Amino acid sequence: MAQILDFSKSVAASFSQSISIPILASPSSNTLAQFGLATGQGGNVWLSASVGVQNTLGSPDLLFTILRGSTAVFTITASALNINQYDPISFSFVDSNLTAGYFAYTLTVSQINSAVLNSANLVGPVLFSGLSLV
Numbered sequence: 001m002a003q004i005l006d007f008s009k010s011v012a013a014s015f016s017q018s019i020s021i022p023i024l025a026s027p028s029s030n031t032l033a034q035f036g037l038a039t040g041q042g043g044n045v046w047l048s049a050s051v052g053v054q055n056t057l058g059s060p061d062l063l064f065t066i067l068r069g070s071t072a073v074f075t076i077t078a079s080a081l082n083i084n085q086y087d088p089i090s091f092s093f094v095d096s097n098l099t100a101g102y103f104a105y106t107l108t109v110s111q112i113n114s115a116v117l118n119s120a121n122l123v124g125p126v127l128f129s130g131l132s133l134v
Contacts, residue, residue, distance in 0.1 A: 005043060006132040008035040010107075013124030016052050016086060021122040023053070023062060025115035029108040033128035040134035041100040047074070049107055050090040050127045055080030058118035060111050066093060067106040077112070080120050088125075105130055 010033035013019045024030050037045055047066055059079060066074040074093040081087060107128045111120065 002044075002133040004131060005040050005134050006038040007130070008037050009127070009129035010035045012126035013052075013122075014127075016088075016124050018124040019122055019126070023060070023109055023111050023120045023122060026063065026110040026112045029065070029110035030122065032107045032109055032122070032126050034104060034106045035128070035130060036102055036104050037130050037132045038102050039098040039100060039132050043098050043100075043132060043134040045095040045098065045103075045105070046092065046131045046133065047095060047105060048090075048092045048129050050088060050125055051109065052123045052125050053080055053087050053089060054121045054123045055083050055085055055087070056119045056121055057083065058114075060118035060120040061113040062089075062120060063110050063112045064089070064091065065108045065110075067108065068095060068103050086123060
């Protein structure tokens with residue numbers, strides 16, 4: 001049976017429509033949240049994120065990236081639907097077979113299609129958490 005070794009979280013905004021931050025176009029990105037976790041040899045880290053966005057122009061494609069240190073370990077693309085609509089985007093990932101140590105995890109987002117024709121804002125919530133298991 002797995003044991004919990006560590007837990008951490010970063011909450012940049014707890015509520016919907018509590019912030020309004022334009023999402024930067026690639027190659028730039030917004031750093032949404034960061035935290036550190038202790039891991040055991042061969043352990044796993046369950047990472048979970050929830051981010052609220054609002055489409056402000058066109059149909060922006062957003063690339064969410066989870067980094068362990070400076071290495072991307074997970075990416076997912078999401079597209080905002082209707083203009084001015086608030087979209088909650090949630091996803092999870094398990095970072096597996098880690099060495100024992102302490103790792104920094106970072107969640108970023110960037111817009112990957114034309115910034116001239118498309119745009120979106122972060123509107124909250126912005127939640128990122130991790131659970132280290134051995």
